[in-house]
Amino acid sequence: MGYITYLHGQLYHQEYGYTLAFEAYVAAGLAEFNRQYDSKRNRGLGGGAQRQNGGLTAAYGPQ
Secondary structure, X not given: OHHHHHHHHHHHHHHHOOOHHHHHHHHHHHXXXXXXXXXXXXXXXXXXXXXXXXXXXXXXXXX
């Protein structure tokens, strides 16, 4: 999750000039997802092509 946070922060810094405060915000959201993670209802999905990082989404299922 740390590397995902780093990559996300780098992209948004390059594209929009966001600072480390945004990276901390992303890290907090991912940490909360990890704390509440339940393999029966939650998913974290990543994708890419030709050795390029495509993206990640984290989804909470119904309770």
